[in-house]
Amino acid sequence: MYEKEIAAAKEKFGELMLRQLKRVEEMKSQGDFKDYKSLDKIVIGVCGGDGIGPAITAQAQRVLEYLLAEDVKKGRIEFKVIDGLTIERRAAEMAAIPEDVLLELKACDVILKGPTTTPRKGDEWPNVESANVAMRKALDLFANVRPVRIPELGIDWTFYRENTEGGYAAGKEGVNVTEDLGIDFTIATSQGCDRIIRAAFEFAKANGKTRVTAVTKANIIKTTDGKFLDTFYEISKEYPDIQADDWYIDIMTAKLLDEMRRKDFQVVVLPNLYGDIITDEAAEIQGGVGTAGSANIGKKYAMFEAIHGSAPRMVKEGRAQYADPCSVIRAGAMLLNHIGYIEESDKLYKALDICTITEKKLTMTGRDTGATGEQFADYIMETIENL
Ligand code: IPM
Ligand code: MG
Numbered sequence: 413m414y415e416k417e418i419a420a421a422k423e424k425f426g427e428l429m430l431r432q433l434k435r436v437e438e439m440k441s442q443g444d445f446k447d448y449k450s451l452d453k454i455v456i457g458v459c460g461g462d463g464i465g466p467a468i469t470a471q472a473q474r475v476l477e478y479l480l481a482e483d484v485k486k487g488r489i490e491f492k493v494i495d496g497l498t499i500e501r502r503a504a505e506m507a508a509i510p511e512d513v514l515l516e517l518k519a520c521d522v523i524l525k526g527p528t529t530t531p532r533k534g535d536e537w538p539n540v541e542s543a544n545v546a547m548r549k550a551l552d553l554f555a556n557v558r559p560v561r562i563p564e565l566g567i568d569w570t571f572y573r574e575n576t577e578g579g580y581a582a583g584k585e586g587v588n589v590t591e592d593l594g595i596d597f598t599i600a601t602s603q604g605c606d607r608i609i610r611a612a613f614e615f616a617k618a619n620g621k622t623r624v625t626a627v628t629k630a631n632i633i634k635t636t637d638g639k640f641l642d643t644f645y646e647i648s649k650e651y652p653d654i655q656a657d658d659w660y661i662d663i664m665t666a667k668l669l670d671e672m673r674r675k676d677f678q679v680v681v682l683p684n685l686y687g688d689i690i691t692d693e694a695a696e697i698q699g700g701v702g703t704a705g706s707a708n709i710g711k712k713y714a715m716f717e718a719i720h721g722s723a724p725r726m727v728k729e730g731r732a733q734y735a736d737p738c739s740v741i742r743a744g745a746m747l748l749n750h751i752g753y754i755e756e757s758d759k760l761y762k763a764l765d766i767c768t769i770t771e772k773k774l775t776m777t778g779r780d781t782g783a784t785g786e787q788f789a790d791y792i793m794e795t796i797e798n799l
Contacts, residue, residue, distance in 0.1 A: 414590065421589040425597075428585050432599055439603035442552075445711050448521065448751040455490050456747070457520030459513075461543070462498040463722025465526025468737035471789040472524060472744045478793050479748065479756040492520060499529035499722075503537050508546030517551065522751055523715040524744055527722040541584060544717075548575045553708035553715055554604065555611045556687060557746075560694040560704065566675040569694060570621075572612035573687025575708060577604045578636070580684045600636035600683070605643040611709070612681035613651045624648070626658040627682040627690065640683055661686045668693055695719070705742035707750065714750055716743040726778060736776040737785040738768055741792065763795040771795075 458473045460466030483489045496513045531537035556573035579598045586596035616624050626644040628637035648656035667673050695704040702720040718739035726732055748757035774783040774791050
């Protein structure tokens with residue numbers, strides 16, 4: 413019974429295993445992280461995306477150009493605007509990332525990215541793969557770092573979400589064996605677990621953190637989450653001064669709402685899908701997903717982005733200039749820190765706190781009742797000038 417169907421499914425599974433084993437070989441031969449400090453020149457790609465993306469990203473670029481003015485003049489920093497990662501072009505070419513755009517991205521050392529539209533069933537766009545997910549895979553950006561800070565509640569969390577494996581690695585390679593049986597795959601490799609867990613511990617060590625927490629569902633998803641958890645405790649032995657513990661994703665989701673316990677979490681490392689879910693919850697506690705910035709870091713490339721959507725409606729209604737550039741400017745502050753401009757990054761974080769929390773001279777409403785993105789960027793730069 414079902415011989416033909418099973419044979420066809422086995423063939424697809426075989427191809428999938430080959431692709432993943434090839435990835436393992438690539439990871440094995442990967443060097444160390446790029447050392448930005450040693451570079452004579454750093455090319456910053458500014459990829460606006462679509463919807464309100466180009467408008468808000470242009471404002472973030474102005475702020476970065478202002479902070480890096482001296483090194484731009486010296487030629488150490490170059491900004492390169494990359495157009496073309498729009499849903500219109502992606503749909504026309506049926507490509508998650510058009511070929512020429514990917515080449516341009518690969519010619520940069522670091523990327524600041526605006527939001528990109530992810531089509532979903534029932535909307536006007538064909539079903540092209542998410543540009544975000546495709547970029548993470550194409551540039552091997554395996555660490556998705558999402559900080560959430562709420563000083564008044566004593567919360568200072570940094571999430572290290574694995575960004576290339578888990579349910580996302582073969583998300584579009586599932587198999588309908590028969591009309592009734594669908595099977596998806598979730599993937600963990602020793603190399604993939606090792607590099608994200610090590611990155612989390614290294615971050616903890618470099619930033620005086622005393623605890624790293626792994627989050628899995630290893631009691632149920634025994635093979636892949638099991639590998640993640642075993643790797644976690646193995647690597648933790650190399651960091652005797654850092655407390656290592658683990659939680660299951662369900663109770664962790666609850667504990668983020670537990671005011672007594674949540675303050676104690678510091679660095680959290682977790683597989684892709686759990687990281688996706690829990691970082692939205694954490695950002696919501698901070699004030700909404702629009703308030704968070706996100707870093708996608710690999711050994712060779714790094715990409716920093718706003719984590720909100722592309723708001724095409726604002727563009728249709730002619731309101732793009734009123735879109736709030738705060739989240740992508742925050743991503744810009746993370747970018748500055750990553751490429752070694754620590755002082756400039758700290759200034760930008762301070763200005764963001766002043767402009768959005770303590771002083772808040774401008775209000776953004778998303779329409780002409782509030783400030784424009786350009787006015788907000790001016791306000792940030794004036795604030796930095798007066799620090
Ligand atoms: C995120 C987003 C993406 C993800 C979507 C847009 C594909 O939710 O960056 O968290 O699922 O990773
Ligand atoms: Mg998400």
